[in-house]
Amino acid sequence: MSRFRPTENREVPGLNLAAMPDLIFTVLFFFMIVTHMRDVKPKVQYQIPQGSEIEKAHQSGLVYLFIGKRVDQQGNVTSDETCIQVNKRIVALSQLGDAVQRERDRMPEDVRQHMVVSIRADRNTEMGLINDVKQELRKVGALNINYSATFSRNPQKHN
Secondary structure, three states: OOOOOOOOOOOOOOOOOOOHHHHHHHHHHHHHHHOOOOOOOOOEEOOOOEEOOOOOOOOOOEEEEEEEEEEOOOOOEEEEEEEEEEOOEEEOHHHHHHHHHHHHHHOOHHHHOOOEEEEEEOOOOOHHHHHHHHHHHHHOOOOOEEEOOEEOOOOOOOO
8 A cells, every 4th residue: 555645844936937938939020010101190180081993902002191180299279270291291282293203203113103092082072173183193194093981781772
């Protein structure tokens, strides 16, 4: 017969934390890879319209053009006037062509030929202003334009 030893002085073994830093750095690396950092911070407030035929745009050669109400650093609307923002700068409609041309000149030569202007306009922006913007873009040869929208599952039919 075997003898049983008393378990009075037995302690719980310590937890091995040797793999913890590896796990933390793996999770940190994962979030760094999947997180998308915004290149351009909008200085105008806009609400994207909805559409039913939506395609994802390619990243290289994009010039962002925001149209909406001007906001401050906290996101509060500061003016009822509709403003135009090209990448990081607010411009007047008359300066839009020059601003887009400057953005084109900053691009590498191979990307410059495939430049796309991505218009992110507020859904309440007047169509006359959108047409004026398109005319200014035509003057500088920026003919590739895409319009940003959110996907609508129920497209509205117009008569």
